Amino acid sequence: ESEVKKMNKNDLRYIKTEEKLKSAYLELLSKNSNRQITVKEICKLASCSRNTFYLHYETRDDLEKQFMRDILDTMAFAFFPIETDISKFDHFDNRQYTDGIIDSVSQKQKALTIFLKNDSGTFTKALADTIFNQCLNGIKSFISKEITENIVLSIRYLAQAITGFIHEWLTNSSYTSDQAKDLLYFIHDPTIRSISKLLA
Secondary structure, three states: OOHHHHOOOOOHHHHHHHHHHHHHHHHHHOOOOHHHOOHHHHHHHHOOOHHHHHHHOOOHHHHHHHHHHHHHHHHHHHHOOOOOOHHHOOHHHHHHHHHHHHHHHHHOHHHHHHHHHOOOOHHHHHHHHHHHHHHHHHHHHHOOOOOOHHHHHHHHHHHHHHHHHHHHHHHHOOOOHHHHHHHHHHHHHHHHHHHHHHHO
C-alpha cells in the first residue's frame, strides 16, 4: 500500500498542504503551460518538500487531474435537472437552473478561468462531458420513455453550448456574474424548452 493511501486525508495538516499545493500550481499555471511547470517549482512556491508533494500526488499530472476533477465535481450538481415533471417546467424553473449554473462557475471562477485559458482541449472536453452526463443521467432518472437519438443529440448540443458560453465569458468578456446570468437565461430558455418538448 502506498504512503498516499496510508495518510489521513481528513487530517487538517494534510488538507492545508493540499490547498497550498493547489494554490501554488494554479499560480504557476496562470503564467505557464502545464508542461512547463515542475514539481520543484510547485514545492518551492508551496513551501514544502518534494517528499511531501509525493505523499499527495505521484506526478504533477496527477495534481492537475485531481484539481480538474475537484472543479468539475463542484460544478456537476448544477447541471442536474431541477424539475422532474416536464409538464410543469416553466420560465421560473429555467431561470433558477441557469442562475445555478453561473453560481457554480462563480464558486471556482479563478481556477476555471486559469484552466480554460491554458487548456489544450482536455479540460474543455471534460467540462462538456460532465455537463452532458449530468443532464442525461438526470433525464433518465425521471422519464420512463426511451432516450432517443434526438434527445441525446439535443443534450450534447446543450452541453457544448454551455461549455462554450462559460469559456467565452471567463476568458474573453468583462461581464459580471449577474450579466452572465441574464444572458445565459435569455439564450438558454428557448433551447431548454425545445428539448422539453422532445421529452414530453
